[in-house]
Amino acid sequence: MSKSVDPTTNSDRSSWRLEQIVDHFEAERSRNLRRGRLQQLFQILVVTLLLGGAFQASGLFSSYLGDGALGRIGNFLSRLLPQLHHDRLFEDRATSGSLLYWFYDLDLWLKLLAETVQIAIVATVLGAIFALPLSFLAARNLAPAVWVYWTVRRISELVRTLPDIILALILVAAFGLGPIPGVIALTLGTTASLTKLFAEANEAADMHQLEAVQSAGGNWWQQLRFGLMPQVLPNLASYSLLRLEINVGGAAALGIVGAGGIGVELSRAITFTEFDTYFAVLIMIVGLIFVLDLTSEAIRDRLTGLEKGA
Amino acid sequence: MLELVNVTKTYGQAIAVNGVSLSIPAGSMVGILGRSGAGKSTLLRMINRLAEPTSGDVLWQGKSVLHLRGSTLRAWRARCGMMFQQFNLSPRLDVLTNVLVGSVSRRPTLQTLIKYFPAEERARAILELHALDMADLALQRAGTLSGGQQQRVAIARTMMQLPDLVLADEPIASLDPANAETVMSALSSISQERGITVLVNLHSLDIARTYCPRIIGMAKGKVVFDGSPDQLDAAMVEKIYGRRKSTESALAPAVSTTLSSIPTGEVA
Amino acid sequence: MTAGSDLIERATLIAPNSVYPPWINRFGRWICWVGGLILFGWMCHNLDLRLDVLARGFTKLGVLTKAMFPPFANGGELRIVQSLLDTFAMAVSGTVLGIIVALPLGIIGAKTVIRNPVIHFAVRRTLDILRGVPVLVWALVMISAFGLGPIAGVIALALADFPHLSKQFAEAIENSDTRPSQGILASGGNRIEAMRLGLLPQVVPVMASQSLYTLESNFRNAAILGVVGAGGIGFELEERIRIFAFDQVAWIVVAYVLSVTLLDWLSSQVRARLV
Numbered sequence A: 001m002s003k004s005v006d007p008t009t010n011s012d013r014s015s016w017r018l019e020q021i022v023d024h025f026e027a028e029r030s031r032n033l034r035r036g037r038l039q040q041l042f043q044i045l046v047v048t049l050l051l052g053g054a055f056q057a058s059g060l061f062s063s064y065l066g067d068g069a070l071g072r073i074g075n076f077l078s079r080l081l082p083q084l085h086h087d088r089l090f091e092d093r094a095t096s097g098s099l100l101y102w103f104y105d106l107d108l109w110l111k112l113l114a115e116t117v118q119i120a121i122v123a124t125v126l127g128a129i130f131a132l133p134l135s136f137l138a139a140r141n142l143a144p145a146v147w148v149y150w151t152v153r154r155i156s157e158l159v160r161t162l163p164d165i166i167l168a169l170i171l172v173a174a175f176g177l178g179p180i181p182g183v184i185a186l187t188l189g190t191t192a193s194l195t196k197l198f199a200e201a202n203e204a205a206d207m208h209q210l211e212a213v214q215s216a217g218g219n220w221w222q223q224l225r226f227g228l229m230p231q232v233l234p235n236l237a238s239y240s241l242l243r244l245e246i247n248v249g250g251a252a253a254l255g256i257v258g259a260g261g262i263g264v265e266l267s268r269a270i271t272f273t274e275f276d277t278y279f280a281v282l283i284m285i286v287g288l289i290f291v292l293d294l295t296s297e298a299i300r301d302r303l304t305g306l307e308k309g310a
Numbered sequence B: 001m002l003e004l005v006n007v008t009k010t011y012g013q014a015i016a017v018n019g020v021s022l023s024i025p026a027g028s029m030v031g032i033l034g035r036s037g038a039g040k041s042t043l044l045r046m047i048n049r050l051a052e053p054t055s056g057d058v059l060w061q062g063k064s065v066l067h068l069r070g071s072t073l074r075a076w077r078a079r080c081g082m083m084f085q086q087f088n089l090s091p092r093l094d095v096l097t098n099v100l101v102g103s104v105s106r107r108p109t110l111q112t113l114i115k116y117f118p119a120e121e122r123a124r125a126i127l128e129l130h131a132l133d134m135a136d137l138a139l140q141r142a143g144t145l146s147g148g149q150q151q152r153v154a155i156a157r158t159m160m161q162l163p164d165l166v167l168a169d170e171p172i173a174s175l176d177p178a179n180a181e182t183v184m185s186a187l188s189s190i191s192q193e194r195g196i197t198v199l200v201n202l203h204s205l206d207i208a209r210t211y212c213p214r215i216i217g218m219a220k221g222k223v224v225f226d227g228s229p230d231q232l233d234a235a236m237v238e239k240i241y242g243r244r245k246s247t248e249s250a251l252a253p254a255v256s257t258t259l260s261s262i263p264t265g266e267v268a
Numbered sequence C: 001m002t003a004g005s006d007l008i009e010r011a012t013l014i015a016p017n018s019v020y021p022p023w024i025n026r027f028g029r030w031i032c033w034v035g036g037l038i039l040f041g042w043m044c045h046n047l048d049l050r051l052d053v054l055a056r057g058f059t060k061l062g063v064l065t066k067a068m069f070p071p072f073a074n075g076g077e078l079r080i081v082q083s084l085l086d087t088f089a090m091a092v093s094g095t096v097l098g099i100i101v102a103l104p105l106g107i108i109g110a111k112t113v114i115r116n117p118v119i120h121f122a123v124r125r126t127l128d129i130l131r132g133v134p135v136l137v138w139a140l141v142m143i144s145a146f147g148l149g150p151i152a153g154v155i156a157l158a159l160a161d162f163p164h165l166s167k168q169f170a171e172a173i174e175n176s177d178t179r180p181s182q183g184i185l186a187s188g189g190n191r192i193e194a195m196r197l198g199l200l201p202q203v204v205p206v207m208a209s210q211s212l213y214t215l216e217s218n219f220r221n222a223a224i225l226g227v228v229g230a231g232g233i234g235f236e237l238e239e240r241i242r243i244f245a246f247d248q249v250a251w252i253v254v255a256y257v258l259s260v261t262l263l264d265w266l267s268s269q270v271r272a273r274l275v
Helices: A018-057 A067-080 A106-137 A146-161 A164-175 A179-203 A207-215 A220-257 A263-271 A275-309 B040-047 B070-079 B095-106 B109-113 B119-131 B147-160 B177-194 B205-211 B234-241 B243-250 B252-260 C002-014 C023-046 C051-067 C077-109 C117-131 C135-146 C150-175 C179-186 C191-230 C233-242 C246-274
Strands: B002-011 B014-024 B029-033 B055-060 B080-083 B165-168 B197-202 B214-219 B222-227
Touching (some): A018 C077, A067 A275, A067 C135, A106 A146, A106 A179, A106 A263, A106 C023, A146 A179, A164 A220, A164 C051, A164 C233, A179 C051, A207 A220, A207 B080, A207 B095, A220 A263, A220 B095, A220 B109, A220 C135, A263 A275, A275 C117, A275 C135, B002 B040, B014 B040, B029 B040, B029 B177, B040 B197, B070 B080, B070 B095, B095 B119, B095 B147, B119 B147, B119 C002, B147 B177, B177 B205, B197 B205, B214 B234, B222 B234, C051 C246, C077 C150, C077 C191, C117 C150, C135 C150, C135 C191, C150 C191, C179 C191, C191 C233, C191 C246
Parallel strands (some): B029 B197, B029 B214, B080 B165, B165 B197
Antiparallel strands (some): B002 B014, B002 B055, B214 B222
């Protein structure tokens, strides 16, 4: 917008006649509108092209979705649901139509579910242990030198761009099938993301408390122990719990590529087209994650509440 | 004997402390007066090396402390107890642990990291707290205490360092008058009964007159007054606090103390 | 030592519990630590996380890593870039579908729009439950329903996204300032007009920013979905790992990391302009 002839700021606007002001305003307005419209048109064009290309590439436009699709989905959905008989619901697992017949391998699934939770816990604990010292290096106010801070931050970003599953795929090649590659993949991801979150908590800490320990003759470790840790610990615990929630979902999914836990059973059920089994296992996973989320949310609320109270 | 020889500290272009020379005999209690930004804080922080002087020398018992490094530097810092305006306790740790922090420099690092302190140190901490009437609060979280109580915990922490010297940086600026008196008389008895040198930065002229046998006035990084309270006349006060305040100058510090005793966001 | 025991004696008279804390205070913390450590060790044991297994694995990982250098595409550059684009297309389509589903649900789920607590609660809880399903799990279902190919991936992404997006949209609406809408209602506008003129200008930038975040995370997720058969870069990667062509794996990983970084940067630029 050209300011030089703007009637509202012009010092001698008293000399402008009303029509002139209106004319000027209208001209300016239509100019702006035209420019805005062109810009909008261009943006819409770009977005449309992008979406069109994306839809085309991912097969959303193809005839693939034609008449058979709905029937296929319907058929599939009906196969997800188990065949239950109301009068035989609580019979043993040999009786077709009972709940136990549906959940026919409940003992194994519970065991695998427990393994999933353990993978998540071990990976979260290890990740938090590794992330703690790294977070001191990745916090601007604690890092011994700028290049240390910069390097640790960049590496943690780099690791975070790699999804757990892809790490797990590579690790399965090295460690073989089983929970170990899952634990390592999740530990790596957890370390990277917790390093960043912990470092941000460290950066928000009150440095005066560290200075007080320093002035009492405390060394670096003692400053961290008595000046920093009491301040940030509730936050770190809260972040770790949040990460544990994410890791349980991650550990469940990792089994699909053979990295242990309940996901192994999911991928087996799909391979053998036991869709009702898949659904049963899925219910268990979702239930587990739901319960864990609620528990951890309650704990986290208490942790952050403590922080505000003190 | 603490000696400062022509100590100067500059931050880029700004001169915080400008050629200060002082000698302070052991066991004396010295009040340092001056407006905010007069360089009082920087002066104290250069003595325990939280700030490095740009030039000049700081000597304790005739030996320079400026070349101290690593563990000897930490030992020197432990010998200079420091107190702060905002107490700088760890609010989440209990009072006793906060006091025990004063002993970390003479304890093995690993033991302190797991918060292990032997009975003797704990006993010492309790006795220091008891001397300040705080022993029954030893197991409470420091964050739950009032400002005056927190500053007394800070005194106990400082005493845990077994210091030769106490550097108190505006210790009463956040406290109400009653608590300010408690803290100042505690500092005063530390100096008189234990022979510890006390350097205390103050805003309030009246407090300085009451408690400090020797007063140093600073303005714009320089020492403009050094003498006993009765030598501190109106003209000198003007010199310390600037000319513009003229007749009200003696009143102004008292006002600023009252103002700063209003709690500043600290949830006690 | 006599001075020390004297100190202790005097202090014990003043505050016995502080000098010699009761055993629960002294050892309680240690018992928790040891208990936690035993639990952790037991879990590691269950997961077969033994040092010799780890050592063997890391040795092999070292060999594989060595095989990664120098990264080499073996003439597959075009195909890899093409599959990166496919993965991006999958991410965009999935995000758009997710947004389309999430918009009405977000509005219904917002306390400030639908006052009925039953509907609000039902919508929110259902979304909470759906959020527990990992995207890979959706993908397995969709691949068995639609067969191998990106369309299954797109629908899986949309299914995994819409519960998150609905919640974020609902929160954006709830956190918006209600005064502009009230002003429009007060000056005679109806509820639709109040929404269009009072609410939309506030929430659209927030929602757009959240949608872009979703797109960023979907690019990562779309790569994962390729592993289970939705095509794209994940499929290429899985294939190369299966034949132990780790120099090509390295090439793909580098290309992938670069494109993720590029997309994140672009998206953060747009988001910065939005808010």
